[in-house]
Amino acid sequence: MTARRIVVTSGKGGVGKTTTTANLGAALAQRGKRVILVDADIGLRNLDLVLGVEKRIVFDLVEVVEGRCQLRQALVRDKRFGENLAILPAAQTREKTAVTELQFAEVVTGLGDMCDYVLIDSPAGIEHGFRNAIAGAAEALVVTTPEVSAIRDADRVIGKLQERGLPMRLIVNRVRPEMVRTGEMMSVDDVCDILSAELVGIVPDDPEVIDTTNRGVPLVLDPAQRLGAIYIKIARRLEGEMIPFTQLGAGGFFGRIFEALRAG
């Protein structure tokens, strides 16, 4: 198996796991990597929506596991990225218990033979769906927002990832620099301190992102979206490049992160 298998998770719902998975996958694909996205949120599938491929789903993860189709048949290719981006959709009419951890892990292993990256979109929570999602992964990206409840949940999830020996890195989503400046929102520094996690991305809040997910347009495809560039940077950091974080006007953390990068 050649692919890197990364689960995108958070604990708290609604912090941007699916948006991150879709956009990061698109960014990697745009850079020439072969990427397969897996939606582990059986019963509440949204990854296909966000990627805009909902109408072309024929088979899903559960049908693969139940042997009603081949793995390849279930993949839906996003034609905007040539051969580089595909998704294995979740089932909508089933429940998460339709798939065991072992079965999920086997599916991800199978996908790993077909691409460079498998990104697994985890459901919210730490129940069966979450356990399935991490079962197939070798690394994790934890997404959080700078809010106490999100951080508390991320902390719980990080603990669970550690138990499984999964190396993880952090993406802080929906940062509002003006609120950080006035002290009404935690800084990225604070978040990293509390979670003791290595940072791989800082994504500012942008209310127009919802529109792009509604329309199924990955940010990297829309030149009007500056956030696309940020996901490209995250993709490059995943590939091992050392890219400094853009100062978001919160002062202080830029120097600190640079420090960390220099340390390796």
Added chain:
Amino acid sequence: MIRAKAGGLEIIFSGRPFTDAYLELRERLEGAPDFYRGSNATVVLGEAPSADELHRLASTLSGAGIEWDGAYGLDSTVAPLPKRTPRTEAELSDSARSLVADFEGARKDLAGRRQRGERRSPPPLIAVAPRPAPPVEPASAVLYHRGTLRGGQSLANVGHIVIVGDVNPGAELVAGGDIVVFGALRGVAHAGAQGDRSARVYALVLEPTQLRIATTIAAGAERTGAPVPEEAFLAEAGDRIAIAPAGHPPHLKSTAEQL
């Protein structure tokens, strides 16, 4: 050390060495040999046991009439995990490693089976075989449903399906015959699912995510303008699904005609 839970007994071995726990369990069971007879149990392990110890546990449990569903857990008090350090595989013996690998999945799967009334559980340590797809129930010629079909719900019928209400995105209809929706069809509709290429899909508002007729699949197209009642059917060549305004719903052929 023995707790009752919704799905059965939980026998807690964690928090101390296996031998101590095992001896206590054996004593309890010998003291009241039929008290737990007929129950199912899962064991929460602390220390990783050897194959031999597991064997003895299994026979003690079966001697007391307890069906052993599975084992899980590694208690942090016995094998302490510093909060942020990954646990290495090397700590486990071979038999314990295979136990740990899918304990969560197996446990949930078994709980699920029990809930569905399947009493007998397969041995817990092996990968679970996939369930075969449930067959479409032979039903009346027309399945008639009143009300909105919500996302995640699905209806299947060997004959026709008639919905009085909307079919929301995420909902699914599968019919051997025709599909008629007196409402908005926004989900996935599959007519002629058993191969009938003359099957049709009718809706007051035809805005499906996807349409399937026999073996042909079409993604829903963007619609503009005020909706009118429409019908979808296989075009002449049979490789496209065509849509045309429909004055009235289709005459539903009797199943005798169709088959």
Added chain:
Amino acid sequence: METQRVVSVPSEAAPQLEIHAPSAPVESQKKPKARGRTIVVTSGKGGVGKTTTTANLGIALASRGAKVVLVDADVGLRNLDLVLGLESRVRYHVLDVLEGKVSLADALVRDKRVQTLYLLAAAQDREKDDIATDAMIGLIEQLRGEFDYVLIDSPAGIEMGFKNAIAAADEAIVVCTPEVAAVRDVDRVVGLLGNRITVQLVVNRIRPALVRKGKMLSVDDVNAILRLPLLGVLGDAPDVIIATNRGEPVALDDASETGAAYRAIAARIAGEDVAAPQAAEPEGLLDKLGSFFGGRR
């Protein structure tokens, strides 16, 4: 071996061992005298404002004089105590009560700002499967005997935690944000709530400016799919995030617009006829075909 009293352990399947546990579970088997309203706040999608809504509605209802208890059903990922600013006062949680370690009265945390508001916190270090559905039902039934409102904060998703949260509820408030994914998830949840539970909708985080620009779904767009009675519409003000981080729900703040909106929703729940900005739900096709075809569920 000591002799032990036996209480029937609820189960769906195998012959069950009867085990003893003191207090609550025994009562759960008796037919309760219904008193308070049991309302679950849920959504399917995470992060749309379930917990914030539960907290604020609880405060608003209690401020009107009702005796309210908030139950956090998000075992393992509890946040209701945080949002209320009560986390430092939580000593015991739901599982402590269900396992008989402590009485219900001891576990309830009383809010010092609004005297008739109580919190029953979730366990942080446990799993949702640790609670049996029947035990949850028994607990809620016990609570409704003592409170005017039992508000249950559901976890995200539709797994065991969600199922336990809705099991004892007669009513549901589904919270939806104006995005397609949220609408789809709420629709799924409504389908799962079944016919037993009365459902009403709260649309959260509407930004009228974006709606006008066509960059955000309108309430009508949302309800064109969901077709639920609309309980209220909330905007997307930054004061809510600040309030959450500080543990001071906006419903306590007379100057907050969002707080006022929550208070209006509470009034509506209590049966008052409060004018809403977008009161009417759009006519579904079922309605257009006439009442002949029946209700919207």
